[in-house]
Amino acid sequence: GRALLVLLLSATVSLLGGLIFGYELGIISGALLQLQTDFQLSCFQQEVVVSAVLIGALLASLAGGILIDRHGRRRAILVSNVVLLVGSLLLTLARSFTVLVMGRMTVGFAISVSSMACCIYVSEMVAAHQRGLLVSLYEAGITVGILLSYALNYVFADMDEGWRYMFGLAIAPTAMQFLSILFLPVNPVKLSSWDSDCQKGLIPLQDTEHRAAAKPYQEKHYSFLDLFRTRDNMRRRTLVGLGLVLFQQFTGQPNVLGYASKIFHSVGFQSNSSAILASVGLGAIKVVATLVAMALADKAGRRVLLMAGCVVMAISVTTIGLTSRMAPLAMARDCKAATDPNASHSLTQHPLTPVLPQTAVSPIPPASGAVKSQAGPTFAASTNLTKVFASTQSEEVVPNSSLTQKKDLVGHSKKGALESTGPPLSAAPWAQHTVLNWITLLSMMAFVSAFSIGFGPMTWLVLSEIYPAGIRGRAFAFCNSFNWAANLLISLSFLDLIDAIGFSWMFLLYGLMGVMAVIFIYLFVPETKGQSLEEIDQQFSRKR
Secondary structure, X not given: OHHXXXXXXXXXXXXXXXHHHHHHHHHHHHHHHXXXXXXXXXXXXXXXHHHHHHHHHHHHHHHHHHHHHHHOHHHHHHHHHHHHHHHHHHHHHOOOHHHHHHHHHHHHHXXXXXXXXXXXXXXXXXXXXXXXXXXXXXXXXXXXXXXXXXXXXXXXXOOOOHHHHHHHOOHHHHHHHHHHHHOOOOOHHHOOOOOHHHHHHOOOOOOHXXXXXXXXXXXXXXXXXXXXXXXXXHHHHHHHHHHHHHHHHXXXXXXXXXXXXXXXXXXXXXXXXXXXXXXXXXXXHHHHHHHHHHHHHOOOOHHHHHHHHHHHHHHHHHHHHHHHHHOOOOOEOOOOOOOOOOOOOOHHHOOOEOOEOOOOOOOOOHHHHHHHOOXXXXXXXXXOOOOOOEOOOOOOOOOOHHHHXXXXXXXXXXXXXXXXXXXXXXXXXOOOOHHHHHHHHHHHHHHHHHHHHOHHHHHHHHHHHHOOHHHHHHHHHHHHHHHHXXXXXXXXXXXXXXXXXXXXXXXXXXXXXXXXXXXXXXXXXXXXXXXXXXXXXXXXXXXX
């Protein structure tokens, strides 16, 4: 009975952690439309409100590892819950721009620490044959959280000061997670003595065989620099971790989603309601694919899912690259300050892609939001809040706009006004290519599914398994900070690269990165399914 209770509580902690993460990423897209009018925010201020979460999360990925290793995973999650409650209250009661930014930074810090601690805690709490399922549950929580944030954006869109409710509702799942973890035992890995008390708290889900095998295992102490040394083959583990997080980003995941709304429009989802349905459909596909990954993680194994996902991703981005050569998708960014009479703040104005919140008044250059995406495990939820180059209002690239865009990216141009001068939709150059547009749409759905089966959940699962207990928190945080940085870099360079080599070549390049990722996984990433964390550690220590 007790083992079942621990199993259910571990599942709850994992799911709620993901749900909160996804919700905080998704909710800003609807809230921003109202904040803009209530606070009279300029374009630059809107960018700051969105990117504040990223700054908080990046700080957390640098400092959070020490907290997780020194004070234990359970305590780190409890602390992140308290910080998140403070952040949500600041946002709900905010009366000034400064308080808003502080609240967003606080929330960013909390969700980043929580994401790392949840994955590590759950991987250490459960038996080897359930680990894949329960850690992947975190990713499923993220996708559900994003869908939930869209639904609530829609509900509160026309309510006066609806944004206060949007931010405030995050308090409920945070309180539930705080209560669930109070009933879970202290993390077994933090206890070096294997006395009888510890035996009770020692991963109650592991059967006696596992327990006997674990007994002689002694926890070693590591310094941060050991990550780059040959001791216990740590350098190879770091290579595996960094390779996974970097390929997760460099296969184009943040940017493919930025085109979702544009692709929906080109296929003919012209009215608002059908566009919302289509984008909710994309979110639902993501949820279903993540559930498939959860079911297969402990049966098929991590390597198989990663490689299969990469192959499908490479094929689908290559297809998008080829179809866009024949039927080009136009793109431009469009930022309007609150004073603009056309800036509607009804959420229903544009297609929203649950995978990538796209605000109707796309105020944020990629620079600020991109990082968001893979911020935490999953950041694979990948919701680059701010991807706006695919603003559905502008259907044609403004001539000589690259200069304006570059200025925008660096944040010099405070107004950020790159107004759309394109012809109406019907005259768009790709209106005739119906078949190609459907192929593009299907490729995008395949890409989203493949990401949610492979890189989405598996990267964080493997990262929570391959490091020794004594340095797991710091190692995870180290890889995580690269994940954020790579996401920022890709989104920053995206428009410049498109100017330089063109949209279709960009996607073909992502296809090539997908092929390289398959080779990397085949050569370097070991299979870890069904092994205890100690066995994985010993396997790595022996293997050259």
